[in-house]
Amino acid sequence: MDTGTISFRRKAADRAAKWVFRLCAFLVILPLFLIFFDLLIKGAKELRWTLLTDLPHPVGEPGGGIANGILGTFVITLLTLLWSVPMAVMCGIYLAEYGRGKFAATVRFAVDTLTGVPSIIMGIFGYLLIVIPMKRFSAWAGAAALSMIFIPVVVRTTEDMLRTVPVTVREAALALGIAQWKTTLFITVRTASAGILTGILLAMARIVGETAPLLFTALGNQFWQTRLDQPMAAMPLQVFSYAISPYEDWHDKAWAGALVLIAMVLLINVGARVLTREKR
Amino acid sequence: MTTRSGKNDKDLAFERISAFFAFAVLSLAVLLFAVLLRESLPALRKFGAGFLSGGSWDPVAEQFGALPFIYGTLVTSFLAILIAVPLSVGAAIFIVEFAPPWLKGPVSFLAELLAAIPSVIYGLWGIFVLVPILRDWLMKPLANHLGWIPLFRGPVYGPSVLAAGALLSIMIVPFILSVSREVLSTVPQRQKEAVLSLGGTRWEMIRIVIGQHCIPGIFGATVLGLGRALGETMAVTMVIGNRPEIFLSLFQQGYSMAAVIANEFAEAGGIQLSSLILVGLLLFLVTFVVNLAAKWILKKMVARASRGI
Numbered sequence: 337m338d339t340g341t342i343s344f345r346r347k348a349a350d351r352a353a354k355w356v357f358r359l360c361a362f363l364v365i366l367p368l369f370l371i372f373f374d375l376l377i378k379g380a381k382e383l384r385w386t387l388l389t390d391l392p393h394p395v396g397e398p399g400g401g402i403a404n405g406i407l408g409t410f411v412i413t414l415l416t417l418l419w420s421v422p423m424a425v426m427c428g429i430y431l432a433e434y435g436r437g438k439f440a441a442t443v444r445f446a447v448d449t450l451t452g453v454p455s456i457i458m459g460i461f462g463y464l465l466i467v468i469p470m471k472r473f474s475a476w477a478g479a480a481a482l483s484m485i486f487i488p489v490v491v492r493t494t495e496d497m498l499r500t501v502p503v504t505v506r507e508a509a510l511a512l513g514i515a516q517w518k519t520t521l522f523i524t525v526r527t528a529s530a531g532i533l534t535g536i537l538l539a540m541a542r543i544v545g546e547t548a549p550l551l552f553t554a555l556g557n558q559f560w561q562t563r564l565d566q567p568m569a570a571m572p573l574q575v576f577s578y579a580i581s582p583y584e585d586w587h588d589k590a591w592a593g594a595l596v597l598i599a600m601v602l603l604i605n606v607g608a609r610v611l612t613r614e615k616r
Numbered sequence: 617m618t619t620r621s622g623k624n625d626k627d628l629a630f631e632r633i634s635a636f637f638a639f640a641v642l643s644l645a646v647l648l649f650a651v652l653l654r655e656s657l658p659a660l661r662k663f664g665a666g667f668l669s670g671g672s673w674d675p676v677a678e679q680f681g682a683l684p685f686i687y688g689t690l691v692t693s694f695l696a697i698l699i700a701v702p703l704s705v706g707a708a709i710f711i712v713e714f715a716p717p718w719l720k721g722p723v724s725f726l727a728e729l730l731a732a733i734p735s736v737i738y739g740l741w742g743i744f745v746l747v748p749i750l751r752d753w754l755m756k757p758l759a760n761h762l763g764w765i766p767l768f769r770g771p772v773y774g775p776s777v778l779a780a781g782a783l784l785s786i787m788i789v790p791f792i793l794s795v796s797r798e799v800l801s802t803v804p805q806r807q808k809e810a811v812l813s814l815g816g817t818r819w820e821m822i823r824i825v826i827g828q829h830c831i832p833g834i835f836g837a838t839v840l841g842l843g844r845a846l847g848e849t850m851a852v853t854m855v856i857g858n859r860p861e862i863f864l865s866l867f868q869q870g871y872s873m874a875a876v877i878a879n880e881f882a883e884a885g886g887i888q889l890s891s892l893i894l895v896g897l898l899l900f901l902v903t904f905v906v907n908l909a910a911k912w913i914l915k916k917m918v919a920r921a922s923r924g925i
Contacts, residue, residue: 374741443641458648
C-alpha cells in the first residue's frame with residue numbers, strides 16, 4: 337500500500353536526521369579532544385621542573401623554561417585585579433541597587449559595548465594611553481589593556497548576581513534598622529558573593545590567556561623583570577613567539593608552555609564552577 | 617528609599633561613591649572611542665574614503681589602503697559562520713531533543729570548554745596540527761581535481777584563508793551553540809507534543825516547530841558568532857599567512873584587520889600608526905554594529921517567547 341511506503345520514508349528520514357544531529361554533536365566536541373590530546377602528547381616532552389623555574393635559553397641550548405613568563409602573568413594579572421575588581425564590583429552595585437534612569441542605562445549600554453570590543457583594540461587603548469606618555473612598553477600598560485576586558489564582564493555578572501538576591505532579604509535587614517549602605521555591602525553583596533567571585537574568577541581565567549592586548553603593551557621580555565614600568569614577559573606571549581619561530585626546539589617549548597597555560601586557565605575555570613555548585 | 621528627614625549621610629555617600637565608579641566605567645568606554653578617533657584622524661584626513669577601497673599597503677611609500685584586510689576579515693568570518701552554524705545548531709538540537717539525560721550536561725560542558733581555551737593555543741594547534749591536515753587531506757586533493765574552480769585554485773601553501781576560517785569556526789561554535797540551545801528550549805512543550813500527537817515523527821516535529829519558532833533566534837546566534845569571528849586576532853594571525861593581497865582562491869594566503877594590527881603595531885609610527893589605528897576604529901565600529909544587531913534580534917526573540925507566541 338501507498339501509505340506503507342510513505343511512512344517508511346518518513347521513518348527513514350527521522351532516523352537519518354537523528355544520526356545527522358548525533359554527528360553534529362560529535363564533530364563539535366571532537367576538536368576539544370584533539371587539542372587536549374596534542375597538547376598532552378607534544379607538551380609533555382618538554383615538561384620538566386626546569387620549565388617552571390628557568391629563564392628562556394637561546395636557540396640550540398637545551399633546557400630553559402618559561403619562569404619569567406609565569407611570573408609576568410601573575411604580576412600583570414594581579415595588577416589588573418587590583419584596580420579592576422573594586423571598580424567593576426562598585427559599578428555593578430550601582431547598577432543593581434540604584435541603577436534606574438538615563439545615566440544607568442547609558443552605563444549599561446557602555447558596558448555591553450565594551451564586552452563586544454575585540455581584545456586587540458584594548459591593546460591599542462593601552463598603547464595610546466600608557467605606552468606613548470611613558471615612552472616605553474610596560475606591565476602597567478598591559479594591565480590597563482587587560483582591565484578593559486575584565487571590567488565589563490565583572491560589572492555584568494555582579495549586577496546579575498545582586499539582582500538574584502530577593503528583595504525580602506534587603507527589607508528584612510532594613511527593618512532591623514541596619515543602615516542602607518551597610519545592608520547593601522554586608523547583607524546583599526555578601527549573599528551574592530559566591531556568584532560575584534565566580535564572575536571574577538571566570539574573567540580572570542580569560543585575561544590570563546589573553547595575548548593580543550599584550551603584544552604592544554607589556555611587549556614581552558626574555559629576562560627576569562619585576563619593575564612595573566618595564567616590558568614584562570607573559571605566558572601567552574611566550575607561547576606565541578615560540579610558536580611562530582622557525583626553530584624546532586622552540587616549537588617544543590611552545591607546546592609545553594601552552595600545556596602549563598591551559599592547565600592554569602582550566603584550574604581557575606573549574607574552580608569557579610565548583611564554587612557556584614557548592615552554593616546551590 | 618528616601619526618608620523625609622533626608623537620606624542618611626552615609627547612605628548618600630555610599631550611593632555617590634558607587635555612582636562615581638559607574639561613571640568611571642562609562643568614561644573608560646568613551647575614552648576608548650575618543651582616543652581611537654583622535655589618533656586615526658591623520659590617516660582619515662590623508663586617505664579619506666579611499667582607505668576603504670585602497671588595495672595597497674605600503675609602509676615605504678606611505679600608501680595605506682585597508683581593502684585586503686577588510687576582504688580577509690569578511691571572507692574568514694563568513695567561512696567560519698558557514699561551517700559553525702549548521703554544526704552548532706545540529707548539536708543544539710541533539711542536546712535539547714535527542715540526547716539521553718546523562719549526556720546533555722557533559723556535551724554542553726565540553727562545548728563550553730572550547731570557549732575557555734586561549735586563542736593563542738588555538739593558533740599553536742592550528743599551525744602544527746590543523747593546517748597540515750587541511751593541506752594534505754583537503755586542499756591538495758581539491759586543488760588537483762577541482763582546481764579549475766577559482767575558489768580552489770592552487771598552489772597550496774597551508775597557511776591560508778581557508779585554514780583561518782576553519783580554525784575560527786571551532787572557536788565560535790560554543791557561542792552559537794549556547795544561544796541556539798537556549799532558543800530551542802523556549803519552544804513550548806505543548807506545541808511539540810501537538811505535532812507528535814498528530815502522528816508526526818520527531819524530525820517532522822523539529823522541522824515544523826523549530827522552523828517556525830527558532831529561525832530569528834538562530835539568526836541572532838549567527839550574528840553573535842559573526843561578531844566574535846570578526847575581531848579574533850591571535851589564531852587568525854597565526855594561520856592566515858599574513859599577505860596583504862586579495863586572491864579569489866581560498867587556498868591562498870590572506871590577511872585580516874586584527875592580524876595587521878597585531879603584526880605591525882609595535883613597530884609603526886607616524887602615518888602608518890595612524891592607519892593601523894584607523895583599521896582598529898573600523899573594526900570597533902563593525903563589531904559594535906554587529907553585536908548591537910545580535911542583541912536586538914535576540915531580545916525580540918525572548919520577548920516573543922515570553923508572550924508565548
